Structures are given as structure tokens and as C-alpha cells.
Amino acid sequence: MKRVIFLLVALLLLAACSEKEQVTPNERFKEFASIWSKQEFDQMFNMFSTETKEKITEEESIQRYEKIYNDLSIENVHISFDELTEEELDELKKEENPSVTLPFTVEMDSFAGPISFEYEATLVQELVNEEEDEYNWFVNWDAGFIHPELVDGGEIGIETIEPVRGEILDRNQIPLAINDTVYQIGIKPEDLVNPEQAKQQIADILNIKKEKIDDALSAGWVQDDLFVPIATILPTDEAYEQVMAIPGVQRKEMTGRIYPGEEATAHLVGYIGDITAEKLEELESDEYGPNDKIGIRGLESWYEERLKGKRGVKIFIKKEDSEDVVIAEKPVENGETIQLTIDINIQEKIYNSYKDDSGTTAAIDPKTGETLALVSAPAFDPNEVLYGTSGDAWDDPNDQDPSLNRFAATFAPGSVLKPITAAAGINIGTLDPEEGFEIEGKHWSKGKGWGDYQVTRVSLSNGPVDLKDALVRSDNIYFAMQALEMGSEAFIEEFKQFGFEEDFPYEYPIPASTISSTGEINDEVLLANSSYGQGELEMSALHLATAYTVFLNGGDMLKPTLLLSEDTGQIWKEDLLSEEEVKRMQSILRAVVTDGTAKRAEEESNVPIAGKTGTVELKLSAETGGAENSWFVAYPHESPDILMAMLVEETEDKESGLAIGKFVEVINQLYPEKNDE
Incomplete structure (x- = not known):
């Protein structure tokens, strides 16, 4: 009788241990969510199902996630899901090839603001150790885990909207620094007559070096029928009529910064200019890029942060047969207009x-x-x-x-x-x-x-x-x-x-x-x-x-x-x-x-x-x-x-x-x- 009792107790203990060691879908997806939130994409791939791994390689999976998350500056990823109840888990044990669907929610921050979506994860049970008869749960992954709008195809796109720089006005709202029309002067190579002579003429009129024109025309993207920009001038510049008389020279209207006060307000208002690599590194701001302008002197520099504004950005999913779906958007903030007590x-x-x-x-x-x-x-x-x-902006006849x-x-x-x-x-x-x-x-x-x-x-x-x-x-x-x-x-x-x-x-x-x-x-x-x-x-x-x-x-x-x-x-x-x-x-x-x-x-x-x-x-x-x-x-x-x-x-x-x-x-x-x- 004692031997029978002992065997029963032993069997019960083994069953309990076996049940304790079995990983549940809840535990497995919790682990998957943790790895995902830490952006440990190499470990994430290890939790994909066999069916998923037949569709996408580890390298493709890692690179896709890393590129998207880096491009969008994703951080603070949080995944929550609806866990199976004890009754549901017990029912799973009775199935021969069990699988389960877990609804989940993803929340994350991007440079365009928060992104959130809901999706469903299908977990399947697979044999991991035949000798030990050991099973575990694996995720049937698809593009919906990046965003549900990608399930049927599509690409993630990013659109930036540059802010309009704030203007500087005097006490009577007379402009001291405004955004107005300037002319971008360029060349259409196929229309140049006697190119070398024409380039020298253009250089002399615009007071630039001929080498600058040669460099612009030798860029890899240049084609004979394309407009190649070489300089920007004011519509009132005397050089405008002269340079436009040369065959092959064209102009495009663009918006530039104009200073109506000219010399009278130069030191007070200052001006903007191309941002340098050193300044770009010093700023450590995603509001600037290598082709941006920044305040160089005067109020343009002193009030740069207020005048600059903040660029808007939109993250969307582009589909071939339907409208783009916006998944995050940060509205553009145009620069502040600053009004001075100055009387021009x-x-x-x-x-x-x-x-x-x-x-x-x-x-x-x-x-x-x-x-x-x-x-x-x-x-x-x-x-x-x-x-x-x-070419004489800084010259002064009296050396002052x-x-x-x-x-x-x-x-x-x-x-x-x-x-x-x-x-x-x-x-x-x-x-x-x-x-x-x-x-x-x-x-x-x-x-x-x-x-x-x-x-x-x-x-x-x-x-x-x-x-x-x-x-x-x-x-x-x-x-x-x-x-x-x-x-x-x-x-x-x-x-x-x-x-x-x-x-x-x-x-x-x-x-x-x-x-x-x-x-x-x-x-x-x-x-x-x-x-x-x-x-x-x-x-x-x-x-x-x-x-x-x-x-x-x-x-x-x-x-x-x-x-x-x-x-x-x-x-x-x-x-x-x-x-x-x-x-x-x-x-x-x-x-x-x-x-x-x-x-x-x-x-x-x-x-x-x-x-x-x-x-x-x-x-x-x-x-x-x-x-x-x-x-x-x-x-x-x-x-x-x-x-x-x-x-x-x-x-x-x-x-x-x-x-x-x-x-x-x-x-x-x-x-x-x-x-x-």
C-alpha cells in the first residue's frame, strides 16, 4: 500500500514539474514584446515561426526594422496585449497543433510625434527538442507588426515642411527683414553658344569665378536639357538684365531674405547665411540640415531660435491604388514675427x-x-x-x-x-x-x-x-x-x-x-x-x-x-x-x-x-x-x-x-x- 501511495505522489510531482516548465503563449509574447520594446531585432527574429522564416531572412528582418526605426527616430516603444485566461490556456492543452491569436497595441514616439496602432499576433506551437519532447510558442510575423497599413503592401514615406522664417518689423510694421522674391540664375547647357566664352561672360557679370560655373555644370546629375543653378541675385540688380541677355541663361523665382533698410540697419538686423559644418555639429538640433540658412549677425542671429520656427514632418504609408495614410504628423511652426521699437x-x-x-x-x-x-x-x-x-560689400573708401x-x-x-x-x-x-x-x-x-x-x-x-x-x-x-x-x-x-x-x-x-x-x-x-x-x-x-x-x-x-x-x-x-x-x-x-x-x-x-x-x-x-x-x-x-x-x-x-x-x-x-x- 505504501509503495502505491509513493508512486502516485511521484507521478503527481512529475506532472506538476512538467506543467510548471511549459511556456504559455502569454509568457512567450511577453518576452517577444520586451525584446521588441528594447529594439533588439536580432533576438526578435529568433522568436519568429518556421513559416515566417521561410518568407524573410534574418538579415532582411533586422535591416528593415533598424532602417525604419532609425529613419523615424523611434523610441519609447510600448506593447500591451490581451492575455489568455486560465480557462483558455487549459483548452489549448487539449489541442493537437495549437495556435492562438493575441490582440495587441503598440505605442511609440517618432520625430513626427506619437504612433500607435492595434494588430493581432498569431502564435503557433512548434517542437524545439524532439528527444525531450519540448515545445515552445513562435510568432507568425508579417508587415502588420511594423504597421497594419503595410499588410497589403506599401512603403513608409516622410515629408518635411520647412517653416517660413519670421520677419523683423519696425514699430510701424515697416519691414526690416522680409521674405521676398529673388532670382536664381542658372544655365541650360544645350542652349549655350560658344560655351567657354559664355561661361566667362556670365562669371564676369555675376562677379564669380568661372571655376564655380564649371563645377556646377560638371555635377553628376547634370544633363544638357536641365536647369543648372549657379547664383542668386536680387531682381533689382543691374547685372540681371545683362546676364539674361546671354543665350542659355535662365532664371527661376524663389523666396529669399531681403533687407530693405540696407546699410542703415545692417548691424542691428544682421543677415542670414549658409550654415557651416562646425555650426551644424555645435547645434545638435534636428531642425537644421547642411543646406539650411542660419542667422549670422545682429538680430537674425540673436533671435535665431524665434525666427527660425520648427519644421513640420509627416510620416505616411504610400499605397499604389489608394490615398496615402498618415500615421504621424507634427505641424509646421512658422517663425515668429518680431516687432521692434525702432523707427526706420x-x-x-x-x-x-x-x-x-x-x-x-x-x-x-x-x-x-x-x-x-x-x-x-x-x-x-x-x-x-x-x-x-x-564684390565690394565690405569695402570702405575711408578704411573705417x-x-x-x-x-x-x-x-x-x-x-x-x-x-x-x-x-x-x-x-x-x-x-x-x-x-x-x-x-x-x-x-x-x-x-x-x-x-x-x-x-x-x-x-x-x-x-x-x-x-x-x-x-x-x-x-x-x-x-x-x-x-x-x-x-x-x-x-x-x-x-x-x-x-x-x-x-x-x-x-x-x-x-x-x-x-x-x-x-x-x-x-x-x-x-x-x-x-x-x-x-x-x-x-x-x-x-x-x-x-x-x-x-x-x-x-x-x-x-x-x-x-x-x-x-x-x-x-x-x-x-x-x-x-x-x-x-x-x-x-x-x-x-x-x-x-x-x-x-x-x-x-x-x-x-x-x-x-x-x-x-x-x-x-x-x-x-x-x-x-x-x-x-x-x-x-x-x-x-x-x-x-x-x-x-x-x-x-x-x-x-x-x-x-x-x-x-x-x-x-x-x-x-x-x-x-x-
């Missing part, structure tokens, strides 16, 4: 006033902080850089480097800094505007510690020198004395209150203004020179214009803005001067024009002007003088709706008051009728 009317007038001179001007609305103009002269024509046939962006640079401000020095002294109580200083002669030194160095002023005083007299006559000695009274530590601290030695709060990269090369002032001579805008102190034109808003906004300095969407009237620095002293400063800046160094503005301007002049000597050494730069920071006294900080470089051998003259030229165009006080 003012921008062009200021640029044209420079003529053959070099320099920079920042013009702002002193009540709102909006930038009305940012000018750097000389400049280049970005249209000529992109499409020009003259048109590639240099002067409004994004800093300069010694000279005497236009004196109102800021005065405000600093008044604010800390070391400068009494009504206190007079007895100053004799044109030269002054504090004493032996200065060696042979002396501060020089341009005119003698008649009696004690107070703040008004010092600003009207632009007395360097007065301000040197005031700076020494403040001391280096207080001087630096007060100038930091005006935004020196900190990042300039602006939408476009403008360098910080600096007090010295180290941010410190360690000797009295440097302190004296710094007080009237020489020494090592430097400012940008825009910061200088911004600093003068203190005198028109109750002692607060505005934050300058460039985008029309920004809030205006924001305060950058507050309480830099009292209301009473602001009114005093306004009166003094008016007197500088009526009675002082800016009389030319009073004589020539159509409207009353208030402002301050400045001349900066760029010394080559302690003993040798160098070039001179001239500044004028000014605004209409009665209706201060524009404030300009204007710099003209190398004025030492030019007419007196050149910066004033250019300012007046612009103001008189903006205010064409004479308005006397």
Missing part, C-alpha cells in the same frame, strides 16, 4: 547724417525707454553680402571698417559724462551746485604727488565756478576737484548706482560700461580724469542715452527696451537725483546750448535743444596726442520725445561741432518747421 525713419536719417564719417548713435524715447534707433557707421549692405554682384558694430562697443564718453558726475556728487552731498570754486588759469594740479601732470580746461572762468558755469563751459578742473572731494570709493559706488560694472539690461547684447580696466581707481590722477569721461572709463552709446533719462524722469533711470511687446517705462535705477535737482539740471543742459559749448545747436536747430557736448582725446602716449572723438547727447527741450547720444569718430581735423551738426540735421528733418522759444 529715424534710423535712416541718423545713418545718412554720418555720410563719410564713422561713429554710432543711440536714440531713445526718454519717457518710455523705447529704443528708436541704433546706428553704426559705416556699414555694409546685407543684400550685397547675400546676393550682390559688385564697416564690419565693426560700434553701438555694441564702449567708448570714452568725455565731457558728456559730466552731468552724471554732477548727479553723483549731489546725491552723496559732496557737491553743492551753488558753491563756487576759485580756479586760476587753464591748468591745475593737486600738488607734487601728481608729478608733471595737470588737468586742462578749454576756457578761463570769470569769477567763482559753480555747477552751471562748469557745465556750460565744460570745465574739466571743476569736475576733477569734485571727484577728488568724493574720493575713489564713493565715486565708484555712485557710478555703480548708474549701472556701471554690471550687465546692461537689454534684449540685445550691449557690453557693460566700465569705470576702469580693473573696476577700481587707485590713484588721484585716474580719479580726476575719470570725472570728465577720460581715464579708463568707457560707456556704450545706449547706456549714455539711458543715463540721461535721469534728468527727464524725476531722478529715475529707465530700462531701455527694444521689442515693442516689452513693457515700457520700466525703472532700472531709481532715486538717483531729487526732483529739485532734476529741474536744475534741465535748466543747465538748456544753457549749455544757449550760452555754452553747444551754441551751434541753438543757431541751426528748428526747435530749442538741451544737451551736453564732449570731446575725447585718444592719446597715443603720455606725450603724444592722437585722434579725437566728439559726442553730443541732447534732446528737444520743450518736447523731449527723442534723446540721442551721438558719437563721431576722428574729428580732430574736421569742422568744429561736427556731432552737433549731425544731430541738428536729424532733428530738423524730424521737426521741419522752425519753433523759437
Whole structure:
């Protein structure tokens, strides 16, 4: 009896072990799904049924999956399925050649967005070890596992839609950078008469090398009856009519980037150009390809991400006898249109006033902080850089480097800094505007510690020198004395209150203004020179214009803005001067024009002007003088709706008051009728 019981227990244990080791369809497809989700396609093939392996090789299977998944940037693959119940599994055990159908869902991400589909997997049981009588389940695979729409044939296609680059507009919606028609000039080889002579003619007219034409015509795809592009030019280019007169030359219209402001806005707006291999690698973005354009300078570069937009992409299955079936789509996002506070009317007038001179001007609305103009002269024509046939886009007859962006640079401000020095002294109580200083002669030194160095002023005083007299006559000695009274530590601290030695709060990269090369002032001579805008102190034109808003906004300095969407009237620095002293400063800046160094503005301007002049000597050494730069920071006294900080470089051998003259030229165009006080 015991032996019978033992045998029964043994048989039951063997049966249990055998049942435990048998792989179910649920377990097998779970394994298949796991391998699939990890994109381990070589292992996936091992789970295909014999019937499937007779239709497709391992190499074909792996390559097809890898190509499709790589091309579509497939990731995050997730497969879920409806598992068989225990009852269904028990029923399968009774079948002689069992097979089972499992509905499943696939979800994955592609570069065009999510892809999902439902399909059914048929699993068949096959003998894997005859000796052990071992069976396993295998997948009857077909193209539906890639996507059900491929079951009856078809190919996966990809369509990309390039975004339209955003435009750049001025405050009145006048375009500064737009997408417009340009001409692609090309050659139809079979129509060329005397090809070598014709190619040389074309090269001469378009100002390109003949070798460039030869290279284009020798490309592998070229045929005699095809259009071969060689250059892109503007419809207004004088070369267009000439080159089109040559037999065999044709044109195609295409969309290109146009810059209506030409030289006047070149440094501000910049331009686009071909993306380099180095830049393409640096970007690590699928939004760019080797044939794309990218912002090279100015706002085109600074706002590249916003202007560029994002390309749209569509993944579809193309069928011969029916419409394409879209399986994933990412809509195109066109670039953003950017509207500036810039007024192209003012921008062009200021640029044209420079003529053959070099320099920079920042013009702002002193009540709102909006930038009305940012000018750097000389400049280049970005249209000529992109499409020009003259070959002299970067040439300048006066050797003044048109590639240099002067409004994004800093300069010694000279005497236009004196109102800021005065405000600093008044604010800390070391400068009494009504206190007079007895100053004799044109030269002054504090004493032996200065060696042979002396501060020089341009005119003698008649009696004690107070703040008004010092600003009207632009007395360097007065301000040197005031700076020494403040001391280096207080001087630096007060100038930091005006935004020196900190990042300039602006939408476009403008360098910080600096007090010295180290941010410190360690000797009295440097302190004296710094007080009237020489020494090592430097400012940008825009910061200088911004600093003068203190005198028109109750002692607060505005934050300058460039985008029309920004809030205006924001305060950058507050309480830099009292209301009473602001009114005093306004009166003094008016007197500088009526009675002082800016009389030319009073004589020539159509409207009353208030402002301050400045001349900066760029010394080559302690003993040798160098070039001179001239500044004028000014605004209409009665209706201060524009404030300009204007710099003209190398004025030492030019007419007196050149910066004033250019300012007046612009103001008189903006205010064409004479308005006397």
C-alpha cells in the first residue's frame, strides 16, 4: 500500500514539474514584446515561426526594422496585449497543433510625434527538442507588426515642411527683414553658344569665378536639357538684365531674405547665411540640415531660435491604388514675427547724417525707454553680402571698417559724462551746485604727488565756478576737484548706482560700461580724469542715452527696451537725483546750448535743444596726442520725445561741432518747421 501511495505522489510531482516548465503563449509574447520594446531585432527574429522564416531572412528582418526605426527616430516603444485566461490556456492543452491569436497595441514616439496602432499576433506551437519532447510558442510575423497599413503592401514615406522664417518689423510694421522674391540664375547647357566664352561672360557679370560655373555644370546629375543653378541675385540688380541677355541663361523665382533698410540697419538686423559644418555639429538640433540658412549677425542671429520656427514632418504609408495614410504628423511652426521699437525713419536719417564719417548713435524715447534707433557707421549692405554682384560689400573708401558694430562697443564718453558726475556728487552731498570754486588759469594740479601732470580746461572762468558755469563751459578742473572731494570709493559706488560694472539690461547684447580696466581707481590722477569721461572709463552709446533719462524722469533711470511687446517705462535705477535737482539740471543742459559749448545747436536747430557736448582725446602716449572723438547727447527741450547720444569718430581735423551738426540735421528733418522759444 505504501509503495502505491509513493508512486502516485511521484507521478503527481512529475506532472506538476512538467506543467510548471511549459511556456504559455502569454509568457512567450511577453518576452517577444520586451525584446521588441528594447529594439533588439536580432533576438526578435529568433522568436519568429518556421513559416515566417521561410518568407524573410534574418538579415532582411533586422535591416528593415533598424532602417525604419532609425529613419523615424523611434523610441519609447510600448506593447500591451490581451492575455489568455486560465480557462483558455487549459483548452489549448487539449489541442493537437495549437495556435492562438493575441490582440495587441503598440505605442511609440517618432520625430513626427506619437504612433500607435492595434494588430493581432498569431502564435503557433512548434517542437524545439524532439528527444525531450519540448515545445515552445513562435510568432507568425508579417508587415502588420511594423504597421497594419503595410499588410497589403506599401512603403513608409516622410515629408518635411520647412517653416517660413519670421520677419523683423519696425514699430510701424515697416519691414526690416522680409521674405521676398529673388532670382536664381542658372544655365541650360544645350542652349549655350560658344560655351567657354559664355561661361566667362556670365562669371564676369555675376562677379564669380568661372571655376564655380564649371563645377556646377560638371555635377553628376547634370544633363544638357536641365536647369543648372549657379547664383542668386536680387531682381533689382543691374547685372540681371545683362546676364539674361546671354543665350542659355535662365532664371527661376524663389523666396529669399531681403533687407530693405540696407546699410542703415545692417548691424542691428544682421543677415542670414549658409550654415557651416562646425555650426551644424555645435547645434545638435534636428531642425537644421547642411543646406539650411542660419542667422549670422545682429538680430537674425540673436533671435535665431524665434525666427527660425520648427519644421513640420509627416510620416505616411504610400499605397499604389489608394490615398496615402498618415500615421504621424507634427505641424509646421512658422517663425515668429518680431516687432521692434525702432523707427526706420529715424534710423535712416541718423545713418545718412554720418555720410563719410564713422561713429554710432543711440536714440531713445526718454519717457518710455523705447529704443528708436541704433546706428553704426559705416556699414555694409546685407543684400550685397547675400546676393550682390559688385564684390565690394565690405569695402570702405575711408578704411573705417564697416564690419565693426560700434553701438555694441564702449567708448570714452568725455565731457558728456559730466552731468552724471554732477548727479553723483549731489546725491552723496559732496557737491553743492551753488558753491563756487576759485580756479586760476587753464591748468591745475593737486600738488607734487601728481608729478608733471595737470588737468586742462578749454576756457578761463570769470569769477567763482559753480555747477552751471562748469557745465556750460565744460570745465574739466571743476569736475576733477569734485571727484577728488568724493574720493575713489564713493565715486565708484555712485557710478555703480548708474549701472556701471554690471550687465546692461537689454534684449540685445550691449557690453557693460566700465569705470576702469580693473573696476577700481587707485590713484588721484585716474580719479580726476575719470570725472570728465577720460581715464579708463568707457560707456556704450545706449547706456549714455539711458543715463540721461535721469534728468527727464524725476531722478529715475529707465530700462531701455527694444521689442515693442516689452513693457515700457520700466525703472532700472531709481532715486538717483531729487526732483529739485532734476529741474536744475534741465535748466543747465538748456544753457549749455544757449550760452555754452553747444551754441551751434541753438543757431541751426528748428526747435530749442538741451544737451551736453564732449570731446575725447585718444592719446597715443603720455606725450603724444592722437585722434579725437566728439559726442553730443541732447534732446528737444520743450518736447523731449527723442534723446540721442551721438558719437563721431576722428574729428580732430574736421569742422568744429561736427556731432552737433549731425544731430541738428536729424532733428530738423524730424521737426521741419522752425519753433523759437
